[in-house]
Amino acid sequence: xSDEIRNLxxxxxxxxxxxxxxxxxxxxxxxxxxxxxxxxxxxxxHDRSFAVDRNGTKDIFMNTPNQAAWFERYLTDWTxxxxxLGKIQFRMKDSVFPGDTxxxxxxxxxxxxxxxxxxxxxxxxxxxxxxxxxxxxTARIALPVDADDNPWKRTGDDWKP
Amino acid sequence: MSDxxxxxxxxxxxxxxxxxxxxFPIEMGYVYTTCSSVEMGNPLYWDEKVAQQLTGGPIAPxxxxxxWFRPHQWAPGRxxxxxxxxxxxxxxxxxxxxxxxxxxxxxxxxxxxxPGDSLETAQILRSVSPPKTTKLGTGxxxxxxxxxxxxxxxxxxxxxxxxxxxxxxx
Numbered sequence: 001x002s003d004e005i006r007n008l009x010x011x012x013x014x015x016x017x018x019x020x021x022x023x024x025x026x027x028x029x030x031x032x033x034x035x036x037x038x039x040x041x042x043x044x045x046h047d048r049s050f051a052v053d054r055n056g057t058k059d060i061f062m063n064t065p066n067q068a069a070w071f072e073r074y075l076t077d078w079t080x081x082x083x084x085l086g087k088i089q090f091r092m093k094d095s096v097f098p099g100d101t102x103x104x105x106x107x108x109x110x111x112x113x114x115x116x117x118x119x120x121x122x123x124x125x126x127x128x129x130x131x132x133x134x135x136x137x138t139a140r141i142a143l144p145v146d147a148d149d150n151p152w153k154r155t156g157d158d159w160k161p
Numbered sequence: 162m163s164d165x166x167x168x169x170x171x172x173x174x175x176x177x178x179x180x181x182x183x184x185f186p187i188e189m190g191y192v193y194t195t196c197s198s199v200e201m202g203n204p205l206y207w208d209e210k211v212a213q214q215l216t217g218g219p220i221a222p223x224x225x226x227x228x229w230f231r232p233h234q235w236a237p238g239r240x241x242x243x244x245x246x247x248x249x250x251x252x253x254x255x256x257x258x259x260x261x262x263x264x265x266x267x268x269x270x271x272x273x274x275x276p277g278d279s280l281e282t283a284q285i286l287r288s289v290s291p292p293k294t295t296k297l298g299t300g301x302x303x304x305x306x307x308x309x310x311x312x313x314x315x316x317x318x319x320x321x322x323x324x325x326x327x328x329x330x331x
Contacts, residue, residue: 005204005211024200030198033194033197033198034198034199036194037191037194037195037197037198037228038195038198038225038227038228038231039191039228039231040231040245041231041234054260055260055262056260056297056298056329064227064263064266064322065224065225065227065228066198066199068224068227068266068268069195069198069199069201069222069224069225070199071224072199072201072222072223072224073196073199073200073201073203076201076203076205077201077202077203081203081204081205081211081215082215084223084270085223085224085270086269086270087267087268087269087270088224088267088268089265089266089267089268090265090266090267091264091265092262092263092264092265092266150215152215152216152273155272159271159272161269161270161271
């Protein structure tokens, strides 16, 4: 593998470490592309009249699976390709609409090595719009404990997300 | 709205329903489209050498797990549209709650999903709340788990959705 690929290890992490922010301007295309990529054909994610008249929202809004993909992108931008998601939990308090600027922030809540030797970072993440959190997220992602480790090789009882 | 949950719905809680297989083998087209939709440049999904070295070949991003069980909008011979997460729509209908949104999503990931895999899912209703009023309207919250296994019987993941079905205020 190229030496240029970033691979974070748990040895280099500290509790409280702050992840770099990610900002993205949301357009109608962002929402529709995300819905279609996730095979979500429901009209509130592509039909403004339906979203406004039926759902009572101000516009179409980003769907749940695409928000999950945005969080995964945010995490693996930070970890590099050896970062392996174990668990992700998010609460959507409000919706993300075209015209919004999404800002992702995060910090390391804890770092641990489990009983089978897998390294983990537990993270607190937020998706905000206009400075207001719209989605709170916690994630547990496996990281190599050193440069030779690879969480993707773990199977069976060696994988405890 | 009565506080009491209809017996029919009470009976759904804990029951494995809608055991379904994915409608097509897992393929990379949706992987690339998904990565593109969120501008995810992770070389694991774009560089075959990296995929071979780290995961023994191409895989799909874990967060795509629900993508694979969403049915086609139309298919030949199908007389009515199939809904993903049918238990969610059954609850809306049975409780007379015409609108719904998802509020919480928890996903636990098992073995990676690979091109050519065929997945099987089952939906399990875990709970339904008493009536609640939010800014959207009055309705109920419910929690539905979706369990995924692959063609080798390996656990691929479990999703837990919290939905809120509601009637808008007049």
